[in-house]
Amino acid sequence: MEEIRKHKPKRVRPSPEAIELAKTANTDESAEDTEFKLAVLTSLHPDKPQEVLLDYLTAYGGSAYKASQAMSSGYDGVVKRKKTAANGYQSSIHAFATQSAEGSGSSSPAVKPLTKKGKTLHLYTPKDVENHTPCSIIHNFLPKEDADTLLKELLEEAPSFERGTFQLFEKTVQSPHTWKFYVDTMDAVKEQQSEYVYDGLYEAQVAKTTPEMLRVSSIVKETVNEEVTRRIRDFHPSGKRLKFQSPETWEPNASFVNCYDGGKENVGYHSDQLTYLGPRAIIGSLSLGVAREFRVRRIVPQEDASSADEQGQIAIHLPHNSLLVMHAEMQEEWKHSIAPAQAIDPHPLALNKRINITYRCYKDYLHPKYTPKCKCGVSCVLRCVQKRRATRGRYMWMCYANYKPGEKGCAYFVWAEFDVDGKPPWAEGYKGNANLPVVDGLEKGVEGGGRTEKGTGFKKDRSQMEQSPRSKIEQSPI
Template sequence: MSKRPSMNKKRNFFEAFAAAPKSKPKSESKSAIEYPAEKKQALKYAPGKDSPPSRERDIETPPEGSNEGVIKPPENRDNTEEEEEDSTDFKLALLSSLHPTLSPSTLLELLLTSHGSVAEASTLAASQTSSPKKPSTSVVTTQSSLSTYLSPSDSTNTLKKIPFPLPPIPKFKTLHLTTPSQVPFHAPATLHPSFLSQETANKLLSECLSEVPSFGRYEFRLFERNVSSPHTAAFYVKDEEMAKKHRGGYMYNGSYLDDIRTFTPTMVDIIPHIERQVNDEISARIKEVYPNSEKLKYMLPEGKWHVTSAFMNCYDGAKQSVGWHSDQLTYLGPRTVIASVSLGVEREFRLRRVAPVVLKPYDEPFEPDDDNEQEDEKEWKWETEGQLSVHLPHNSLLIMHAECQESWKHSVHPANNIQPHPIAGGKRINITFRCYRESLLPEKIPKCKCGVGCVLKTVQRVKDKMGWYFWGCQVGNQWKENEDDTKDEKKEGGCGYLQWAHFDEDGDPIWE
């Protein structure tokens, strides 16, 4: 990765180009052009900025260049904080107006090679015009979003409406969604980068940081071994009355939740704001995305989502993370929506689809045999997909919609390094606000033969039963105090209890 430009270079740049018009030049093409995220972030950040050098979030795609606009010497310009640094898009627009014959991707390469200096990039561009030889660069280009797979005509039409179901992700690809507007077109989620006021977000972060020292790690059983969560967490509810009801009843990963806390004052204050935002988005998604403008089966009716509880997680340092998982549905019910607020250090959030959506024939020729009943199973195989990457900055809200938990998994990816936050240092706080259903209280949940409340899961891999729900034994997930007692395979895996779960149209259980 190229070195970032010094602050002196940036100030010289603005002295030379301060009077350039800030409005984007008119585009000669209607299609959007994607740029590799690694290149854009290498040019965006300067020393002393609070934002981490991870990935640019809110940059609009620059138009192709035009000949309009003339760069003039600067007039009286104050060195305000707003004017201290312009975006990569603005620099590209300037270069494009000076060298309209070069493509935006070529100009981006030149700007990167010049360490963000427009003047140096313009000099290189002049030589590029006379001798079209690509400049060398050590940056490895990566796919920034699925939109680069679309033709210009397809791109314009596709962005008008969020597709449902979402398009498959190319195999072995990590698609980096660099702007919030890209997220809902490729993931069952929406991202709001600046959800709360700065004052409220910092106040909430400070309250959460004061709670962190008393957090614990969740301990559970995985592949016949005791494991602990790589990060620390705690569970929160609205008030002490609810906390009493939850203690000794609610379970997570096979163990009872005993450390149940009440919301901090600022958490209480922001709940109405979160509920309003989530319900508005659910209504819009039903009308604009889902088939026939109807809610998905088992979803809560419009306007009924509300906050009952939350998990607060702390990731301390670049290496603390959480692996691929879906949030448990036991008390949430099917087609649940979860609102996730991120505070402190920016971290990378990844999603991948687990329920296969594309059938792909085998590569070798196949001739079906009517006498062989198994040929139909051999004819097709599930095609694997790639994954999505979204960076969640301080004070952002990510809403995971009704398709997310059943058909997708998500994770917080380990980082090689992070940019410290001025308040949180190396910590990231994540609060996932949830809506527990009254119809799924612990006393109503079926118990397995072990006498323990069951866990609600959905079938994700069996073709004929995909999307079915079932109640299963979760004793196999319980932490074993004495691992010598796990020699009995039946005891290790629980009783193997399984009961199909049935729900009405609104996702409330129908008990047999």
């Protein structure tokens, strides 16, 4: 018996039949679903827990065969994973990065920050994504046939997409990808063309939501609301909504559809515009076609010129047919981008294209007929202070005309008024202004619904807020 213990058990080589079975579930584009692929991997690697198998499956683009090869370095034909010098790699980090939250007094898991300045942390699994970013991701979101039908419909639409033109540092430039805006009814189309303003312009490139987009919208709605409820319960302090987060059901009624044709097309770091979405906006983003890398980074309060965005960045792999939910923490506290890719794996239907639908909930009470207008007569844009510690998290209405190519605005500025549910004074059920300055961790003053600070002392107020240039790409995040 003692002699036997000295020897490690011999590795069991998977049978040729099992390997062939894995090949039949080879890619994310195959007819087999994730559960089938996991069952195959379980039969090949009974010593590995399900979460590890899922990590490998996700990391290898849904290929059960490649995932099995990566885990089985003991037989011929193995393809070992390689760490790239530029980016690094980890298939799963939650096993050693998530710390116990017991006794912390919060329902939110205590997670050790892993990002470092100048480094990119790569996340592949849903568990890691939700633990380290304000996002949730659902792989294989739609049945394969439904995802393909929607992709084909949008590929037919894509030739009509255009590049946005916007003002950047007094220069007129174009967005680095094409896009189109959709709303759910023809009445909404007419409203968008005549009443809503983007970049100081009335929107001409707007169309009625396509049949498949509209059908999928109801599925996205159900999933996003489930994820939001779970996010609040499991990740928010004491399981409560964030300040300014709406208690209403998220109802998608508009969407920006983006097309990235080839690895060079991208979108730089930005936060999405809040003007018609309101504070603590939630967005459901469905990716179709070529897989691309979605990068996020936390915005840190600026103490000096070197302190902004010190925490490095996180890269999330977005495969075909994946739904990314950007939660209420996202737009005010993080920036996101689609990074250029040196090489991409063509998709059977989309070839080199990635199509992305960002479903959004436009609030009726933030219609331009209600929101402030500047001296130019243009409806103002809603922004949030992101970097200046003294005013971080406060919302303001600003002149929009200076974003229009070839024009300068009137520099109008006023602090916005929102209650704890993100509603403005003119909305039914308004509870009084909660968008107040914070001094030593306490809100200054008490509001009972009356007007607060106006735009007096504009130069002083404007110097306290971040003035990063805005472009049309902020309308179409990922």
